[in-house]
């Protein structure tokens with residue numbers, strides 16, 4: 001693989017939340033990077049002060065990282081080196097449809113839609129139940145696309161602590177461009193062809209993390225947490241295989257790796273939702289704070305998709321009961337524990 005120099009590569013990150021900002025900081029090591037923000041004042045603050053106070057308070061960003069709210073400037077930035085460019089979408093699933101459709105229009109108007117585009121969101125789209133790549137394909141004709149996932153808290157990435165991520169794509173150019181941009185002295189990029197497996201693992205680990213937060217909040221102990229992680233992985237694998245993912249993906253960074261991180265790491269917002277529910281907070285209070293907790297948004301559609309495929313998902317079902325059916329967490333735990341005994345491997 002040709003190693004491009006910093007002056008060749010151009011990375012546009014769309015979305016300046018915690019993960020978009022962290023990836024923009026990481027990509028600045030190898031690549032000229034521009035961070036597109038929804039708000040002008042946010043862009044000005046990041047370019048001038050090199051911090052993102054709303055999403056990553058007190059963490060310095062690389063001085064070379066520039067931000068903008070100007071879409072035409074962002075397009076011009078890419079047009080200067082379209083064959084060395086990469087677009088990273090840092091928005092949640094709920095914003096994917098609108099964001100992809102809008103930027104596809106802007107890019108195709110300038111004959112730039114061949115630039116590789118990757119996304120980072122983890123979940124199923126609410127109501128449609130679609131995975132992110134299905135949403136992208138339903139609103140655009142980007143020829144080169146992929147999903148970037150794996151165990152990665154934004155805060156640690158901005159601090160340049162070691163992290164390993166997976167880029168899944170059917171396109172060599174997407175995998176190589178992503179590796180050129182993000183593989184550096186603290187960030188390892190692994191490549192995969194399994195878009196479905198990577199997206200299913202990323203979506204479902206959030207639901208299991210909510211379950212683990214609930215169990216820990218109720219004081220159910222380390223044994224319970226280990227059981228939930230392991231049986232949660234069994235659920236993820238069952239649904240993922242039925243949807244067309246590869247078995248090995250679920251044992252990798254975007255499956256087991258991200259599940260362990262999110263289920264046990266207190267930086268996880270999904271885990272924090274579970275902890276708060278166990279303490280008796282209501283879901284409406286928790287979501288009113290505006291946090292991005294993709295497991296809450298995905299749980300119902302995940303369960304519906306599992307039912308359509310006749311896949312047994314008792315942990316996801318228990319989380320849905322607590323989130324949407326007003327089950328007290330202790331009742332959902334009791335129902336989980338008192339199911340029939342069964343073989344571990346089916």
Ligand SMILES: NC(=O)C1=CN([C@@H]2O[C@H](COP(=O)(O)OP(=O)(O)OC[C@H]3O[C@@H](n4cnc5c(N)ncnc54)[C@H](OP(=O)(O)O)[C@@H]3O)[C@@H](O)[C@H]2O)C=CC1
Pocket residue numbers: 015016017018019020038039055090091092093094095098099120121122123152153154155291292294
């Ligand atoms: N944070 C992390 O450590 C990681 C997150 N992820 C995944 O990345 C995705 C993004 O998460 P994260 O950055 O944490 O979320 P945040 O809540 O931190 O940021 C969300 C970003 O998306 C923007 N946004 C929200 N709604 C819309 C919309 N309707 N249209 C356009 N832009 C919108 C927000 O803009 P505004 O500020 O203007 O509202 C903000 O820039 C999620 O799917 C998450 O699971 C993956 C790995 C790690």
Ligand SMILES: O=C(CO)COP(=O)(O)O
Pocket residue numbers: 122150151152153206209258261262267268269270271292293294
């Ligand atoms: O996806 C993540 C880590 O890989 C972030 O997890 P949360 O969305 O639960 O904070």
